[in-house]
C-alpha cells in the first residue's frame with residue numbers, strides 16, 4: 001500500500017521530479033505532457049584528475065599546533081593549521097545532461113504521474129498516452145517507453161551543462177563530452193571550472209525503437225506516425241580509478257550496451273529489470289495499522305497533520321533509493337545519491353565522511369541489502385591507498401587516515417584552503433577512516449563472512465588502527481589524539497571567543513575505542529595477531545571517552561567549555577549510543593546523559609540532523625519521539641529553497657531537504673524506522689523496541705536483518721508480539737527480547753538464496 005508516490009501535475013523543478021537509477025546511471029523524471037524531460041547522471045562524472053597534495057613540514061606544524069593548544073592558545077593553533085596545514089578541496093560530482101522527448105497533440109486529460117517503489121518504475125499517464133521510465137541494473141540502461149492509442153510525432157534531443165558535442169545517427173543521438181579538471185571556489189562553494197585535456201571524458205547514447213519512422217537532422221531525431229516508442233539511454237566515462245589518468249574506452253562500450261539492450265526489446269528489458277529489482281526490494285515487507293490515503297503525495301506532506309502511512313512510505317522510499325543509487329560496481333552514494341542537476345552542487349555533492357556518507361549506509365544492512373554496501377567498501381579500500389600517504393606525510397604516522405571529505409580520486413587530506421577562517425572545525429578531523437571502518441565490521445557482524453573478515457575487513461581495520469597507535473600521544477594517563485575537533489562544532493574560551501581545536505574530544509576518543517575494540521574482536525575471531533591485540537588492549541585501558549558534565553549532559557569537549565551554538569546540528573559526542581554501541585543498556589547514567597544532551601540540543605536541525613536524532617531516540621526506546629522527528633522530516637520545503645539552511649524537511653518528491661537537497665536524511669530516517677521495529681544490539685535482537693503509540697494496534701515485519709546472518713519476521717497485535725520467525729543459513733539459537741522478556745529461539749534453516757528472494 002505505501003509503495004507509491006503520485007502527483008496530479010507534471011514536475012517543473014528538481015524537487016518535484018521522480019528519481020530512478022541503477023547505481024551508475026540516474027535520471028530525474030519530470031513527467032511533462034507535450035515535452036518530457038529526464039535529467040541524467042552517471043556516477044563517474046566528476047571534475048579533477050589523479051592528484052596528491054602535500055605541505056612542507058606538516059608533521060612539525062601539527063606538533064606545534066598541539067603544543068599551542070596544550071598551552072591554552074587554541075586560536076594560535078587554529079591560525080597555524082589554517083595557513084600551513086590544510087589542502088585544497090575535493091572534486092565535484094557533475095550532471096551529465098538532459099534528454100527531452102516532445103510529442104504532438106498531448107490531449108491532457110486525467111493526468112497522473114507516479115513512482116512505484118515496489119517495481120522501481122516511474123509512470124506518466126494522460127489522455128491516451130502512457131509513459132514508463134525505469135533504470136535497469138542487468139542491462140545498464142535507462143528505458144523510456146511511450147505508448148499511445150493514436151499515432152503521434154516525437155522529437156528526441158539531448159544537451160549537457162558540460163562541454164559537449166552531439167551527433168545524430170540513423171536511430172540514435174550520441175553525446176560526447178568532458179569534465180573540467182579544476183574547480184575554482186569561493187568559500188565552501190565551487191563557482192567556476194577550467195577545462196583541460198586530461199579530465200574525464202564520456203559518451204551518452206539515446207537510441208530509439210519504434211513502429212513509426214525515424215529521421216535525423218540538426219542534432220534531433222524525429223519520429224513520425226508512431227504509437228509505440230522506446231528510448232534506450234546509457235552512458236560510460238573514461239574514469240579508471242583514483243590513481244590512473246582517465247583514458248578508459250567509453251564510446252564503444254556505451255554503443256555496445258545500447259545495441260545489446262535494443263536487441264532485447266522493451267518487454268524483455270522490463271521483465272529483466274523487475275526480476276532483478278524485486279529480488280532486492282521484496283526481501284523486506286512492513287505492514288502498519290494505517291488507513292490508505294487518497295491524496296497525492298505532495299498534498300499529504302503539505303497537510304499539517306501527518307497521516308500515519310507517510311512514515312512507512314518514507315521507509316520504503318529509503319530502501320528504493322538504496323537499491324537505485326548503490327549497486328556492486330557503482331560509485332558509493334554521494335551527498336545527492338546519484339541525482340544532481342547542478343553544475344556547482346552544494347558541498348560539491350561529494351563524500352562528506354564526518355556523518356553524511358555513513359548515514360547513507362545506515363539502513364542498508366538492517367534492510368537486508370548487504371550487496372548494496374559494496375560501493376562503500378570500494379570507497380574505503382581506495383582510501384587505504386591514498387590515506388597511507390596522508391598518514392605519513394601529514395602526521396609522520398603509520399597506517400592510513402582520511403579527513404572529512406573524499407571523492408573518486410581518493411582525497412584524504414585535511415581540506416580547508418589557506419587562511420579559510422574556522423576551517424579547523426571540519427578540516428582537522430582525521431577520523432573518517434575510523435568511522436568508515438565501523439561499517440566494515442558491521443558488515444561482518446551481519447553476514448558472518450569469515451573469509452571476507454580475513455581478507456578485507458581485518459587488514460583494513462588494522463591499517464586504520466595503526467594510524468591512531470602511532471599518531472596518538474599520552475597525556476595525564478590517557479592516550480589521546482591531540483589536538484582534536486568535534487565535527488564542525490565550536491566552543492567558547494574564557495573570553496567568549498569561538499574555537500574548534502581542543503586537547504581532545506569525546507568523538508575522537510569514541511571512534512578510536514570502537515576501532516580498537518573491533519580490531520581485537522577480529523584478532524580473536526581469526527586467531528591471529530595476538531601481540532597486536534595485546535597492544536590495543538593496553539591502549540584501551542587508557543582511553544575513556546565518556547564523561548558527564550555538571551549540567552548532566554555527556555561532555556563533548558575535553559573540559560566543560562560553554563557552547564557557541566547550543567543547538568548545533570552535529571551530535572558527534574553521542575556516537576557511542578548510535579550508530580556506535582559503546583553506550584549499552586546497562587549504562588543508565590550514560591544513557592541519561594545522552595538523553596539530557598538531546599533535550600538541550602533540541603529537535604530542530606538539518607535533514608540529516610533530524611534523522612540522527614531520530615535514531616538516537618530509537619536507541620533510547622522513545623518511539624513517539626522518533627515519530628515526531630520523522631514528521632519533522634516530512635515538513636514540506638518549497639522547491640525554490642535550494643540554498644543552504646538548517647531546518648530539514650522534504651521536497652514534494654520526498655527527497656530530504658538539508659536544505660538544499662541532501663539524500664542522507666532519507667537514509668537516516670529509513671534506519672530510524674527500521675529501529676522502531678527491530679534493533680540488533682549487544683548480544684540480542686529487540687523486537688518493537690521503539691514503536692510509536694499510533695502503531696501498537698497491530699502490524700507485521702518480514703525479512704528485516706539482524707546480526708548473526710539472520711532475518712526476522714514477526715507480527716503484533718495490541719502491542720503483543722506473535723509469530724516470531726528467525727531464519728538463517730546456519731542452525732543456531734538466537735536471543736530475542738520481546739514482550740518484556742528474553743526468548744531463546746532456534747533459527748529455521750534457510751539458504752542465502754531463500755533469504756535473498758522475494759517473500
Ligand code: FUC
Nearest residue numbers: 335347352356488606658
Ligand atoms: C557537513 C554538515 C553540513 C552539510 C555538509 C555536506 O559539513 O555539517 O550540514 O551536511 O556536511
